[in-house]
Amino acid sequence: MKVTQKNVRVFHIEIDDESAFLEYFRKNSPLLKEFFLLIEGEITPKIAFVLEQSGVCYKEINQCCIRFGSIKKEAVALEEPSQKETCDEKPLSKESRELTQQRKVKLYDRTIRSGEELHETLPTVIFGRINSGAKVFCEESMSIYGMIDGLVQCDGEYIVLSGIGPRGHLIFNGQIVDSEQIRANVLQKIVIRDHALEIKEVV
Numbered sequence: 719m720k721v722t723q724k725n726v727r728v729f730h731i732e733i734d735d736e737s738a739f740l741e742y743f744r745k746n747s748p749l750l751k752e753f754f755l756l757i758e759g760e761i762t763p764k765i766a767f768v769l770e771q772s773g774v775c776y777k778e779i780n781q782c783c784i785r786f787g788s789i790k791k792e793a794v795a796l797e798e799p800s801q802k803e804t805c806d807e808k809p810l811s812k813e814s815r816e817l818t819q820q821r822k823v824k825l826y827d828r829t830i831r832s833g834e835e836l837h838e839t840l841p842t843v844i845f846g847r848i849n850s851g852a853k854v855f856c857e858e859s860m861s862i863y864g865m866i867d868g869l870v871q872c873d874g875e876y877i878v879l880s881g882i883g884p885r886g887h888l889i890f891n892g893q894i895v896d897s898e899q900i901r902a903n904v905l906q907k908i909v910i911r912d913h914a915l916e917i918k919e920v921v
Contacts, residue, residue: 724755727871729892733759740768746894747772752853752869754854756784771818771851830854839892841874850885876909878920890915 729750733739741792743750755776761769768797769776824842832851842856847864854860859874867883872890880889881904882897889895905920 727752728756729753730756731758733757733761733765736760736762736765739765743768745770747774749869750774760845823869829864832868848886850883863905871899876905876907878905880905 720894723906738804751772752776755769755774756779758778758780761778770917772828789792794858814912822840824838824840826842826844826846829846830836830844830848830852832849834852836854836855838854841858842854843861843862843863844854845863848854848862848866848868848870850870852866853870854868855871859876860872861878865880865881865883866886866888868875868885869887870889872888873892876889877888879888879900881902882895882900884897886897887894888897888900890908892909893915895908896913899915899917901919907918907920909916
């Protein structure tokens with residue numbers, strides 16, 4: 719017998735309404751196929767049929783005693799009511815500049831090609847586009863200045879991006895970001911505030 723420990727990317731889904739789940743699943747099924755689904759709630763015959771036909775890997779966990787931690791990170795509350803971020807900053811002190819220089823950042827000044835799969839534990843900046851079929855997983859904050867046409871998962875305090883293409887998918891701190899919420903070719907910043915996504919333009 720051989721036993722090995724594996725790290726698996728998981729989505730925890732709680733079903734309380736059949737039609738709402740089916741609509742959500744049909745919309746996000748290309749993305750959800752990349753994950754193992756842990757499902758709580760009633761899996762009706764219709765839901766079971768859709769899941770089986772899609773080929774996703776899932777497990778009903780109504781009787782399981784699993785503790786789920788939260789990866790959502792709350793952004794620090796801002797006093798300004800403006801819906802746009804500002805880039806105006808005061809000059810850094812010598813100590814602040816030295817501290818900033820000590821921080822490590824992963825930089826990609828190129829396109830992330832189809833078939834590439836990146837796993838980063840540092841804050842990451844990508845100046846190129848992320849092609850369809852490429853996957854980027856980052857545990858820290860990200861800035862992506864090209865179009866996202868692949869899969870991006872970011873678990874940092876924020877992500878800055880300029881658009882999600884028709885074949886692109888973004889997961890930010892466990893939440894699927896609807897591409898319709900993101901304007902194309904406009905720099906935007908996403909954070910979690912009050913357990914919900916907050917999207918602001920960066921000017």
